[in-house]
Amino acid sequence: MLNWTNFLSQLFNGLVLGALLALISSGLTIIYGTLGVLNLAHGAMFMLGGYAGYVAFQATGSFLVAVIAATLFMLVFGVLLERLIIRYFYDRPDEDQLLVTFGLSICIVETIRYFFSSMTKMVPPPSIFSGITSFGGVMFPTYRLALIGIVAVGLLALYLILYRTRLGLIVRAGIEDAVMVDSLGINVYRVFMVVFGIGAMAAGFAGIVNAPVVSLTPGMGETILVQTFVVVVIGGVGSFPGAVLGGLIAGEIISITSMINPAYSYIMLFAAMTLVLVLRPRGLFGKKGRE
Amino acid sequence: MLTAICLIAVPFVLPHIDAAPNTVNRILVWGLFGIGFDILFGYTGLLSFGQSAFYGTGGFVAAYLLTQAGFPYVILALIIGMVTAAFVGYLIGLLALRSTGIYFAMITVAIAEIFFFVEFNPLAAWTGGENGLPGVPTPTIYLGFTTIHFTGGWSLYPFLAFIYFIGIVLALRIVRSPVGAILTAIRENPLRAAAVGHNVQGYKLTAFVIAAAYAGIAGGLLGVMQAFMPPDAFMFDTSGQLVMQTAIGGRATLFGPLVGAGVWLFLQDFLQSTLGLGATWKLVLGVVFVLLVAFLRDGIIGGIRDLYGFVWSRFSSPAKTSEAVAENPAATNHEAIPMRPHHIVPTDFAGPILQVTGLTKHYGGVLANTDIDFSVNQGELRGIIGPNGAGKSTFFKMLTCEVQPSSGKIMFEGRDITGLGVTDVCQLGLTKSYQVNQLFNSLTVRQNLIISALAELRGKFRLDMLSSLSKVPGMDEHVEHTLELVNLTGRADTPVSELAYGEKRRLEVGLALASSPSLLLLDEPLAGMSPQERVETVKLLKSISRGRTMIIIDHDMDALFELAERITVLQEGRVLVEGTPDEIKGNAKVQEAYLGGVPEESKL
Secondary structure (H helix, E strand, C coil): CCCHHHHHHHHHHHHHHHHHHHHHHHHHHHHHHHHCCCCCCHHHHHHHHHHHHHHHHHHHCCHHHHHHHHHHHHHHHHHHHHHHCHHHHCCCCHHHHHHHHHHHHHHHHHHHHHHHCCCCECCCCCHHHCCEEEECCEEEEHHHHHHHHHHHHHHHHHHHHHHHCHHHHHHHHHHHHHHHHHHCCCCHHHHHHHHHHHHHHHHHHHHHHHCCCCCECCCHHHHHHHHHHHHHHHHCCCCHHHHHHHHHHHHHHHHHHHHHCHHHHHHHHHHHHHHHHHHCCCCCCCCCCCC | CHHHHHHHHHHHHHHHHCCCHHHHHHHHHHHHHHHHHHHHHHHCCCCCCCHHHHHHHHHHHHHHHHHCCCCCCHHHHHHHHHHHHHHHHHHHHHHHCCCCHHHHHHHHHHHHHHHHHHHHCCCHHHHCHHHCEECCCCCEEECCCCEEECCCHHHCHHHHHHHHHHHHHHHHHHHHCHHHHHHHHHHHCHHHHHHCCCCHHHHHHHHHHHHHHHHHHHHHHHHHHHCEECHHHHCHHHHHHHHHHHHHHCCCCCCHHHHHHHHHHHHHHHHHHHCCCHHHHHHHHHHHHHHHHHHCCCHHHHHHHHHHHHHHHHHHHHHHHHHHHHHHHHHCCCCCCCCCCCCCCCCCCCCCCEEEEEEEEEECCEEEEEEEEEEECCCCEEEEECCCCCCHHHHHHHHCCCCCCCEEEEEECCEECCCCCHHHHHHHCEEEECCCCCCCCCCEHHHHHHHHHHHHHHCCCCCCCCCCHHHCCCHHHHHHHHHHHCCCHHHCCCEHHHCCHHHHHHHHHHHHHCCCCCEEEEECCCCCCCHHHHHHHHHHHHHHHCCCEEEEECCCHHHHHHHCCEEEEEECCEEEEEECHHHHHHCHHHHHHHHHCCCHHHHC
């Protein structure tokens, strides 16, 4: 009864989704870990990255330019957002931070809806990755294969930033204890700004590279946001490896359950989250640090 | 009462300003939905983005009974829907409340989304999937002599208004009950709420279930109102709209959600039709919302209240300040009567009140406490000193069971309390005043003490949600007595945020005292005080020590040598020596370890 070809292809789809979730969740988790702000606008940023890429693609016709433009745009957008709004909320209670980022996500989504309407928009895959590749008798859309590589590069870049640069060292120290880092004479607020920018950039990058797989709609960020939350809860808040592992787990759960019965994919995801919460309330890689 | 008048007045006033009855009815349903949410978010401080799950559950259970199952009683169906939602809320609450803050918010978002999928797919046969359930009937009440049919529009309004009225009256009673006071305390400082002896988890779950019940009945009414149960009741947007309406109207006001819903729906009508903005209205609303959160934290009602308070204080402030100044000096010198410890020690028990054997705590490789043996007799006043990092605070945390020891045993009044929680230990009569103030900051001095007294007088968990706070027997005298004891009677109705540091410090001790402990631990009660405050506090400590056993940690040796009967010296997590103040002063080991190298003054 179990169709192996089907299973392999779903396993593969799970890998694609998982890698993507890992990338988006990493952005969310390092922002939370460093700044202590849970960014409810993260899904909207994912969507915004897609649209920014769409605009760039319309203008130039080059997918590569679209990816670069969208990524840079989101970096700038994130930095501006932190400068203009988010920083005024560091000293306010958690609830206020949640409320303001929630409000911002609505503003972003509705602005996009205003300019682009609710109709779906498409960004075609670059021509070298179009078509279908046969892989041991299983057929895959070539772009999806490429997407794994692209997202892996994104994750690797994030890893290198976090673990191989001076900035990354400060960020990781900030996740452990932001006050201590501040008192060491490092300007934490500037680091916060950069981290928010990097987080937004990760979400935006994911948004544009995913655009050829799903069509763009203003509301697409919401589903992703919820899945990202589950990933972060499973992986542990503030943990980069947790986000990667959690993303892959969530991606596979959704894909493999979808093969059997799509209706249950979310229920299984929820069950996994419950299991983690019961056994390890702080997630797989969660630390005792920040409350 | 005012609410009732307003609700009755509405149908006579609003038609003249062109309000559609359906809009008014929708505002009522949202307002009712929001009452429960405000108790959860505004009062208890738990921001849930998952209320749509319970709204949908209550709505679909009621709608299913009334349409598919052929159940004839509308009101009963609504109640069944509400009970189901509350029960589901209980189960979800057990899971979601395992975590706090950010985790809680994320989990509720996930829960809402899962409920939406469940409704859409596996349960589509019962819920109609994406089509929802059409044909939900309206209620009919048979009064014996006549039958009232509530159909739609204005004729349904009295029915909804009546239910809203019941809802708001119940909610007002809840927030003014002991339970309501404790919920506020949990919002302000969950750690301290637990430490003074309240079952925080239980009360949080209570608030969660209340919110789910309100959501359930509101969901049922949505179906009745529209004669159709829409599947989008389950959508995340529903939760989002509720959160926004509550924040717009004003949190912790109960009426905020109603005001917010009114603003929301009228704005929607206005922007969409009058200004012809179409779908863009939501963008405008989003911007308004962000601005409100940024600049008017307590929403519209909060803004009005602040404005009113501002104007009012303008008129009356000169008289009031002079009065306060005149009042203060009167309260400085007095002799308080010691408050009897409430917990009577079992008569057959005559050993030491606290006996600790082999207590050890290590954090990874760091040994904070090693093999401490320690015992304190009934009525004793013990001092603990030791250089910074000697493990004094860790030792206290283990005694109050905030931190579990790695090994060892703690006996309190002959009972093994090792492994109990801080709440249970406080209920048994052992509590602590904190090194760093842990107060309920937005409450007044009196309200702070009430929170602590409630745990003492009502036990750690009790659901007296409908009785008034002022009816708790013995509370007034208990609170007054504690106020007097810590010399804060003149400041009883001052918010904590306006207290001077020394006063906050005394309130910190007062919070611990109000739970009538038979053993009171004080972690550096004199830290950070001015010399004069020290003198007063030492006097205060002397007066409360009568009839009570106390252990005090402090760096102020002179004060401790004056107060304590015996002193224990800790060094590097071990007991260095123990004895009377004179023995300790003359002890060579202590002088070497503690007083020796570093001059005493620089320690303080």
